[in-house]
Amino acid sequence: MSEDTLRFRLEFELKPNVFFKQIFKMDDGKEVNPPEGIGNINPIELIEDLLKISTALTEICPFAAKVFGDPAPGKIYGGLYSEDQCWYRCKLKKMITNEKCLMTYVDYGNSETLKKSCIVELLEDMQYPGLASRFRLWGLRIPHNQDVTPFDQGRSFLASLVNDKIIRVNHRDTAQDGAFLVDAQSDALDVGQEVMEKGFAEKCRTTSAHSNEGIKSNVVPLISGRNAEGFQGFGSGSQRMKITLDLRNDRLGNEPKGRVDTIEYDRDLRLDHGNTLVCSLERQISGQCRPGKKLNMVKMQHDQKLLEDQNEKLRVKNSKYLQNCNLLQGQIKQQQHELKKIEEKLKQHQETELKLADELKHAVETKIKSLTNKVEKLRRVRCEFNENHFGDDLSEAVKVITEACLYMLHSMKKLEDTWNEYNCAQETLQACNSMDDVHILIDKRNEVRSSLYAAADEFISEVEKLPIEDRVNVLKSLASSLDAAYGPYEVEHNSNEMFDQFFEWRDNKLQEFNNIKHRTDSSLQLLSEWFRKTMKFFDLNSSASLTSTEVINDVDAVLDQAEQDVCKELEISTSQKDDADIKIICSAFNKAMQMIIKEQDLLLVIQNKYEASIQFKEQVGQWLNSYPSVEDLLSIKRSVKNLKAQLRWKLVEKNNLEDLGSYDQVKVQEMKEEICRLRDDIYEEICREQREYERLGDIVQNWFPELPLLYPEAAIRTYMQSAGLLTDSLERDLFDPEPMKELSSKRPLVCSEIKSQKILLKGYSVDTATEAQMIERAAQYHRAWSVLKEESGLLPILYLFACKSEPVTYVMVPFYPGWCLKTVQAIKPLIPEELCKVMQGVAVGLQTLHNSNIIHGALHPHNIFAVNRERGVVGDFDFTKTVDQRNIASWMIADKLELVAPEVRNGQPAVLASDVFAYGCLLLWLNFPKNNLKTNSDGTPDVSELSIDPKMLSLVSRMICFNPDDRLRVDQLLEEDDFLKLKKPDIIQEETKAPAPDEIIMNNVFTDETKSDLLGGDST
Secondary structure (H helix, E strand, O other): OOOOOOEEEEOOOOOOOOOOOOEOOOOOHHHOOOOOOOOOOOHHHHHHHHHHHHHHHHHHHHHOOEOOOOOOOOOEEEEEOOOOOOEEEEEEEEEOOOOEEEEEEOOOOOEEEEEHHHEEEOOHHHOOOOOOEEEEEOOEEOOOOOOHHHHHHHHHHHHHHHOOOEEEEEEEEEOOOOOEEEEEEEOOEEHHHHHHHOOOOEEOOOOOOOOOOOOOOOEEEEEOOOOOOOOOOOOOOOHHHHHHHHHHHHHHHHOOOOOOHHHHHHHHHHHHOHHHHHHHHHHHHHHHOOOOHHHHHHHHHHHHHHHHHHHHHHHHHHHHHHHHHHHHHHHHHHHHHHHHHHHHHHHHHHHHHHHHHHHHHOHHHHHHHHHHHHHHHHHHHHHHOOHHHHOHHHHHHHHHHHHOOOOOOHHHHHHHHHHHHHHHHHHHHHHOOOHHHHHHHHHHHHHHHHHHHHHHHHHHHHHHHOOHHHHHHHHHHHHHHHHHHHOOOOOOOOOOHHHHHHHHHHHHHHHHHHHHHHHHHHHHHHHHHHHHHHHHHHOOOOOOOOOHHHHHOOHHHHHHHHHHHHHHHHHHHHOOOOHHHHHHHHHHHHHHHHHHHHHHHHHHHHHHHHHHHHHHHHHHHOOOOOOOOOHHHHHHHHHHHHHHHHHHHHHHHHHHHHHOOOOOHHHHHHHHHHHHHHHHHHHHHHHHHHHHHHHHHHHHHHOOOOHHHHOHHHOHHHHHHOOOOEOOOOOHHHOOOEEOOOOOOOOOEEEEEEOOEEEEEEEEEOOHHHHHHHHHHHHHHHHHHHHHHHHOOEOOOOEEEEOOOOOEEEEEEEOOOOOEHHHHHHHOOOOHHHHHHHHHHHHHHHHHHHHOOOOOOOOOHHHEEEEOOOEEEEOOOOOOOOHHHHOOOOOOEEOOEEOOOHHHHOOOOOOHHHHHHHHHHHHHHHHOOOOOOOEOOOOOEOOOOOOOOHHHHHHHHOOOOOOHHHOOOHHHHHHOOOOOOOOOOHHHHOOOOOOOHHHHHHHHOOOOHHHHHHHHHOOO
8 A cells, every 4th residue: 555544534424313423434545536625623513514405405306307428426416315315415436237326415425326317417516526525534544464365354444333322523634635634532431542553654754745734733633433322512511592593593594496506605604613613522522421421312313303304394495385386386287277278268259240240241152052052952963862761672672573483383293293203103113023013103103104195295384384584594683783882691480471561651651751852842933033033123224123122132042941851861862771771671672582492492393393394294195105125135145145055165165276286376366366356245245235235224213113023034133233233144264364363362263355455353252141242232332333433533344244163253443453552652653743643533432432331441552552643542342241331440550550440450341440540650651662661550651750841740630639529521631722732851752762563563462361362352
């Protein structure tokens, strides 16, 4: 440290109870910047100065401007002390944050952190030095070798000597930085001597800031500590000083703001007599510090209490002043607001007065102009007046509906009764199995049919006389126009009186409107007459003898009446209907729409029956005098039988010729070509037989249900029960079979070719019950395919036929070698565009089956065909097995991914959603063939680790979820925007190496018995 002296500082802090706080602080001389204007201060003068400053700050600071930006270091501000919420002068010591500052109270010496909102600007008359003084122990210094710890201990020891104690100081000199050099005594202890004895300081020679000449040693008693209740001597002296202080406090409390400059003047006057007052205080303190110390402390507390009461009175008085000021400000604002209202009203009255004066100048012009504007508007309203305002269009529609309405035709009633009787006769005939009764039923049916024919002819004649088409168009136009005018109708149970109520309301409204319209015309006519009289009167060349009284008489009444009538008509023409009017119109509209729809339905029934009657006459007319024959069918059967005999004979000749050791190759080749031709001829005849069966089946179904009973040799019933699939004209020997053992090792599976078309014959071992079930399931499958045929997405069944030598039934289907989805993916996987087309076709195939409530149950890679890599086809299934038997996990698999739905695996019956689950798994397998898809505990595939588009992930998740009720239906799947837009991960973009031919063959070979069942029964 550069200066080896101990210094301590006396700080004053004004509190609600008015006491002084003295702090002695050791510090390095260069670390503290002394305040300016420090001199020999008298304690009594300090009290008065502080009271004046406090009073002035109490009046100034609440209304002063908040500090803007950072406080200036050399400027004095007003600060709100946190403990007593009173204002004191302060100066910036340092910035803590942007909103907090460390401020020093210049009149007391203590510091605290304040927010900027607690700091206000002070005027120039408050910018004078602080009243706090600094004192330093005289003749002492800090040893040169003292480190920080003894220095801090010395400061703590010095604080313990002076805190909360009465200190006597003897002014010895003034230091160069302005601090007073003093000797200090606390009770009977010499503070400097105690510090020196403890080793915290040592004696030194002190050099004053000026010569010691003229400086007196004044002993001033000071009170140190926050707990001192008063200044020693202020209660034990004369009562006059106390009264003087009270009077001064009252005077300071009543002084106006801005008079702080008087503080400096009074202080200078008191400094002239400071020595005398100090000596008096010294004598008082010396007397009180002796035996009567406790008594003096009590008196001092009493005096301090008086000072507190005086300060409280000042604070209460100041609070009242503030309340009165706020009240006056509020009253002023209220008066200003009321004055502003009065000024606005006055301005409005003035404007109204000016307007009235102007109107009086142009009264005639204003009145005529107002009337002409309304007449012009009325003319436009009459031209554009919507006649529908009173439901004119609805009225016309009701007339059209009620006056030209078509009702049930008499001939149509007769036709319906006869048609029902005819249908009953046909059903009875269809259910007949007795040859004895069939002819009686046929005669009865023919009689009813003749009656029906006559009724249909009568109905057709009556309908052709009616304007059905015109009436349909009229009703359609009416419904469209009414719907556009009145909106959608609501079904109401209104009586026919609703139309009467509507017409009554409309007549009343029209009469009222016409009366108003007539009065308007009359008023305007009177006004026109007045104008003509006026023109004649002002025409000086006119010979008409009119007086001014005749011209001007009642002109105001004429104008007022005309304007009143015009306004009334405008009001009626442009006003909206009330709730009662709207209710009447809506009820009439709803009733009209109900009648229109009812008549439209009747007309539609008439049209349908008319078309059915026309068709009935055309189709039945040819059978009125004739009867269908099955001779063509039997002839075809005989032809097929003959061709089959020729084929067998040629096969025997060829075999005998080949058995010879040497034979003519040319002749054998000719025989093979002839055999091939015979096979084609047989197949062509079978196709003719199929077409004839279709014709006879249509006749049986619509007109002659007795044909199967009358001609059992034609086997028409068998054809119809099998949906046209089962035929007895086909035999396995008629084909040139090529065994397909690589596809199935258990069941007969052969490939052949007919008319350049590859076919596959799949044999199923059946008994009588199994054969019937197989035919029924195949017929259901074929009927589903027949709806869309080639667009159905299903593999068609060509024929069913039984083997005559063994209990085997064959299913004949088209053969697509190499287009099995498993084979295609193994050789050359489908690209995304091809995959999209193929799987869309598969989805269409499933939809075709599901629309007929058929569950496939065997959807796996071996039973799906990617024909030409652009068309997906769903293969048939084993018709001898139920859906649960087909849905076996051993073959329902794609590589390692199981396709069996969780509900089937848990023993529940398969549902339509089970096919959707298999379809979703196939989608995952096709798009992620190299991923070993894991299965969750509930049996669903785990897709959490797949790189898949979020939208597509959501779609697939709804197909493979656990609960079948939550899965998408196939029709919903086809409507999805994101359907089949799977984004392939990077690992799938690698080209798949094409396997060698041997590997291709192995893809179709199933050495395992379970897999043999797959292709032998469910795939081609």
